Amino acid sequence: MTKEQKSTILRLRAEGYKYVTIADTIGLSINTVKSYCRRQGAASQADDVPCCKQCKKPLVSKKGGKPRLFCSDECRNNWWKHHPSDINRKAYYDKTCAHCGKPYTVYGRPNSKFCSRACASQHRVKNAEAGS
Ligand SMILES: [Zn+2]
Ligand SMILES: [Zn+2]
Known part of the structure; x- marks a missing residue:
């Protein structure tokens, strides 16, 4: 992990992004991001219960499937409408x-x-x- 990646992790963490989002953004594995955050004391319980980024409803993730950020396509579309390339620009x-x-x-x-x-x-x- 580079210095830049580390500070990006902490910055995104501080802004409330989930591990999966951070991992996607900087191209590291979720476990790397997670363990780094744990070491830095930036872990939070919020990640134990994944919630829809848009409506904050708890998500039921399919076993073995990709972790999801939204409960529905509708929420995904709404979120991106209000956050145009918010995450991507940071990468x-x-x-x-x-x-x-x-x-x-x-x-x-x-x-x-x-x-x-x-x-x-x-x-x-x-x-x-x-x-x-
Ligand atoms: Zn939702
Ligand atoms: Zn060149």
Whole structure:
């Protein structure tokens, strides 16, 4: 886990997001997020009873299924209507490509260095040549 990820976890936690949301946002497993929060004392009982983000009704999650955030499609639609890309925007990082110098935006990868795979591999080749 990077420093940025850790502080993102704590920030989202402070804003009341559930582990599953935080995990999705920064691309870590729920268990990683959970155990980190426990260690930081940021755990709360709210996560033991998953509730619909929109109407706050307790959710009955299907065993083995993906943890759900909403009790119904209606609630999901309503929530997103009122929170346009609220969560997703937090996972976007403005970066400058370490190879071509172009600014770019990356989703969910705070450690990203290159705007594209091509730049990443070209950079690696360049470094290898410089090193030999
Ligand atoms: Zn609901
Ligand atoms: Zn580039």
